Amino acid sequence: MKGERTFREKGGFEMDISMKAGAEKKPFKFIDIPDIVTICLQQHIGKPNHPIVKEGDMVKTGQKIGDAKCRMVVPIHSSVTGYVEDLKEVYNPVLNRKEKAVIIRRDGNDEMKYLPEYDLDRRKEIVKMVKEAGIVGLGGAAFPTHVKLSSQGIKKLVINAKESDPNLVCDVRLMIDKPAEIVKGIKLMARSLDTDEIIFATRTEEGQIPELERIMKEHGIKVVRVRPSYSVGAEKLLIKEMFGIEVPSGKFPPDVGVVVNNVSTAYAVYRAAYKKEPLLSRGASFYSDLTGIENIWFRNGTSIRQVIEGLGLDIDRFDRIVIGSLMMGWSVGSSDAPLLKYSAGVTALTPEYSKPYEKQLPCIRCGYCDLVCPVDIYPSLIMKAEKADDVKALKRYNVLDCIECSLCSYVCPSQIKLTKHLWQGKNKVNK
Amino acid sequence: MKIAGRLKKEKPPHLHSGFTKNELMLKTFLFMCIIGFASIIVMGADAFVHILVALGTALVVHATINSYQTWKGVEPTYSSPASVLVAGMIVALAMPIASPFEITAGVSLLTVLVFKYGQGRFFKRKYLNPAAAAKVLLLGLLSVMYIIEEPLKEGMIFHPHHYDYNFMSAEGFEASMWIFSRESIFGAELSATQSLLFWQTHGWIGGGSSIVVLIVGIVAAYLLKYKWRIIVSTILTMTVLSAAIGLYLGCDPILRIAFHVFTGSVIFFTFFMATEPQTTPMTHGGQYAFGVCLAILTFVLQLYNVLGGSIIALVLLNIFTDKFDLLLIKKPFGHGKEVRT
Ligand code: SF4
Numbered sequence: 001m002k003g004e005r006t007f008r009e010k011g012g013f014e015m016d017i018s019m020k021a022g023a024e025k026k027p028f029k030f031i032d033i034p035d036i037v038t039i040c041l042q043q044h045i046g047k048p049n050h051p052i053v054k055e056g057d058m059v060k061t062g063q064k065i066g067d068a069k070c071r072m073v074v075p076i077h078s079s080v081t082g083y084v085e086d087l088k089e090v091y092n093p094v095l096n097r098k099e100k101a102v103i104i105r106r107d108g109n110d111e112m113k114y115l116p117e118y119d120l121d122r123r124k125e126i127v128k129m130v131k132e133a134g135i136v137g138l139g140g141a142a143f144p145t146h147v148k149l150s151s152q153g154i155k156k157l158v159i160n161a162k163e164s165d166p167n168l169v170c171d172v173r174l175m176i177d178k179p180a181e182i183v184k185g186i187k188l189m190a191r192s193l194d195t196d197e198i199i200f201a202t203r204t205e206e207g208q209i210p211e212l213e214r215i216m217k218e219h220g221i222k223v224v225r226v227r228p229s230y231s232v233g234a235e236k237l238l239i240k241e242m243f244g245i246e247v248p249s250g251k252f253p254p255d256v257g258v259v260v261n262n263v264s265t266a267y268a269v270y271r272a273a274y275k276k277e278p279l280l281s282r283g284a285s286f287y288s289d290l291t292g293i294e295n296i297w298f299r300n301g302t303s304i305r306q307v308i309e310g311l312g313l314d315i316d317r318f319d320r321i322v323i324g325s326l327m328m329g330w331s332v333g334s335s336d337a338p339l340l341k342y343s344a345g346v347t348a349l350t351p352e353y354s355k356p357y358e359k360q361l362p363c364i365r366c367g368y369c370d371l372v373c374p375v376d377i378y379p380s381l382i383m384k385a386e387k388a389d390d391v392k393a394l395k396r397y398n399v400l401d402c403i404e405c406s407l408c409s410y411v412c413p414s415q416i417k418l419t420k421h422l423w424q425g426k427n428k429v430n431k
Numbered sequence: 432m433k434i435a436g437r438l439k440k441e442k443p444p445h446l447h448s449g450f451t452k453n454e455l456m457l458k459t460f461l462f463m464c465i466i467g468f469a470s471i472i473v474m475g476a477d478a479f480v481h482i483l484v485a486l487g488t489a490l491v492v493h494a495t496i497n498s499y500q501t502w503k504g505v506e507p508t509y510s511s512p513a514s515v516l517v518a519g520m521i522v523a524l525a526m527p528i529a530s531p532f533e534i535t536a537g538v539s540l541l542t543v544l545v546f547k548y549g550q551g552r553f554f555k556r557k558y559l560n561p562a563a564a565a566k567v568l569l570l571g572l573l574s575v576m577y578i579i580e581e582p583l584k585e586g587m588i589f590h591p592h593h594y595d596y597n598f599m600s601a602e603g604f605e606a607s608m609w610i611f612s613r614e615s616i617f618g619a620e621l622s623a624t625q626s627l628l629f630w631q632t633h634g635w636i637g638g639g640s641s642i643v644v645l646i647v648g649i650v651a652a653y654l655l656k657y658k659w660r661i662i663v664s665t666i667l668t669m670t671v672l673s674a675a676i677g678l679y680l681g682c683d684p685i686l687r688i689a690f691h692v693f694t695g696s697v698i699f700f701t702f703f704m705a706t707e708p709q710t711t712p713m714t715h716g717g718q719y720a721f722g723v724c725l726a727i728l729t730f731v732l733q734l735y736n737v738l739g740g741s742i743i744a745l746v747l748l749n750i751f752t753d754k755f756d757l758l759l760i761k762k763p764f765g766h767g768k769e770v771r772t
């Protein structure tokens with residue numbers, strides 16, 4: 001990946017990833033702990049959390065502030081020390097809807113409430129620790145990690161370090177900074193799954209991160225260099241690429257004996273196990289067309305404004321801010337929106353950036369979107385069916401198999417945002 | 432300056448490949464210019480005039496509509512003339528060199544005004560290939576006058592003297608090949624097969640040199656990602672049908688293939704008209720089926736001496752494009768394939 005400038009996608013299309021080139025060399029910039037944090041109560045896929053603090057309560061850094069008795073719930077912790085100023089609905093920038101949040105004002109201290117001791121030799125204890133630490137998939141999916149780690153009959157653990165999004169390099173930076181810690185986290189994950197077969201999927205070149213490679217070798221972790229492609233970063237497609245196994249539609253990787261976890265998640269597991277820290281902060285990549293990529297480290301609940309101003313930039317220069325992937329994330333309506341556990345990226349764009357590609361033209365039926373689609377569906381025909389409310393056609397063209405990667409919109413010469421129709425099509429079928 | 436904290440909410444993605452419709456059209460036009468240039472070398476100044484007439488007419492129609500829309504305060508339908516240039520060039524290259532210039536101008540006018548702007552305006556999208564539909568309409572009308580003295584001069588589809596040839600017998604077919612055997616390049620005599628492949632001084636302007644069309648077509652289809660399944664299935668089906676009939680009737684199968692695939696030029700039509708995006712199927716299975724049907728229909732019309740048979744076949748099939756989209760839908764990822772663990 002040294003100096004890599006393009007990804008190659010299905011149908012021979014290329015994706016410009018020049019913004020990534022060399023950015024992994026930039027160290028993490030720590031964003032100052034803000035005076036006030038907004039912590040959304042649901043930062044995972046699954047059932048919602050309930051607040052377990054009330055207005056005026058004093059909380060420590062790492063103290064649990066939201067939880068619920070359900071397997072598909074991941075507790076949430078305060079990322080600062082201070083008092084609960086408010087409990088109110090705020091805009092969740094990833095789910096693109098309002099969610100309950102806890103507003104905490106700092107008192108100037110940073111007093112830590114550590115996790116209890118867990119017996120790391122016992123599989124169930126590791127899973128319990130991962131849940132109590134509030135760890136979710138940090139690649140952007142936010143799937144509860146403890147649910148993945150409690151899967152049975154797993155033969156392979158894949159660590160996804162491919163970081164396919166064009167605006168993200170924070171995982172590679174973390175691999176440079178914390179190789180030993182990442183490997184420790186990976187070993188714990190493997191122990192909880194009771195598997196010895198660990199595959200580290202990366203697009204870094206051999207010799208690029210020698211320390212990590214040496215430690216991996218020592219621990220018998222197989223490094224697989226995956227071809228440079230954006231779509232191959234998706235879990236199911238990565239499995240197909242590496243093992244030739246096609247995860248059946250509607251099923252998940254554990255159904256074929258594979259668990260995929262992100263490299264940053266492995267580091268979060270390490271911190272929970274050996275530092276007794278819940279998931280409170282993370283590394284991410286900040287990109288703007290003015291500065292290029294910067295790697296940042298922020299506390300959960302820090303606002304976008306605090307990040308941008310913390311980097312010394314004038315927020316009024318930008319008119320579009322995207323959380324997460326530039327390909328898959330919505331842009332947010334307010335710079336006061338908070339960053340979440342699984343916000344791997346923040347992008348701030350000036351009005352000039354998108355001007356040339358703002359106008360959507362009618363579909364010319366060129367078929368580019370069909371050619372590039374990594375799951376072999378027909379986005380343009382789905383769009384037509386969705387506009388006509390034709391649920392039968394939506395099913396015929398398998399709308400539910402769309403992985404929402406946005407490649408179809410990326411290549412569309414008429415600049416049509418097909419993704420919107422794919423979501424709406426899915427909703428119409430699921431109704 | 433915007434109000435601090437208020438930002439534009441946009442759906443993903445926030446990146447674009449940068450390749451736009453206008454670029455696609457402009458590059459297609461440039462590829463066709465190479466074919467046009469080859470045809471001018473083979474066919475002479477008349478080919479050049481036809482191209483100028485077709486392009487000029489198309490541009491005048493476009494400029495007039497564009498100015499009218501601007502004057503009315505309506506956003507112009509086409510911000511750039513690129514797709515109009517493509518339409519004009521297709522018209523030029525799909526006209527017989529013997530056609531009168533005013534017929535070329537008429538086809539170009541109909542193509543841009545009625546079948547490009549008109550179809551888009553009234554049906555929200557194009558259902559019929561504009562150049563093909565215009566040619567069928569105009570030449571069809573003219574063909575009604577098949578009783579007139581000098582029909583070729585009227586740019587007719589049905590050339591009465593072609594009825595003398597019987598393509599259903601080996602003798603009839605071979606007798607008709609004299610047209611191609613007359614060709615020579617810089618004094619060197621060409622066989623009918625060589626002429627069909629390299630140097631045709633009559634027929635469609637776009638078919639001046641089939642080999643040039645073939646090379647340019649393959650490069651354009653690869654680089655610009657035309658619907659190649661239509662191209663492949665059309666050419667393969669035509670080849671199989673012509674070889675089969677050649678063998679069955681006892682004539683030279685190679686000559687038979689060369690005739691059916693390259694006369695016209697069917698080859699220009701296959702690469703640049705049969706793949707017109709809006710009027711052709713989207714599903715891959717539908718594209719294969721479309722190509723096969725197109726080849727069969729074209730072949731049958733050729734056997735009956737219907738000049739421009741491929742164009743008639745295309746317009747007929749365009750009507751059923753949406754039906755082709757229901758055929759052979761590929762299985763998506765994760766469906767019906769064996770899972771190995
Ligand atoms: S890429 Fe765009 S223009 Fe082409 S078929 Fe798909 S939606 Fe239509």
Ligand code: SF4
Binds near residue numbers: 372422
């Ligand atoms: S967003 Fe859906 S339809 Fe579009 S390319 Fe990705 S998987 Fe295919």
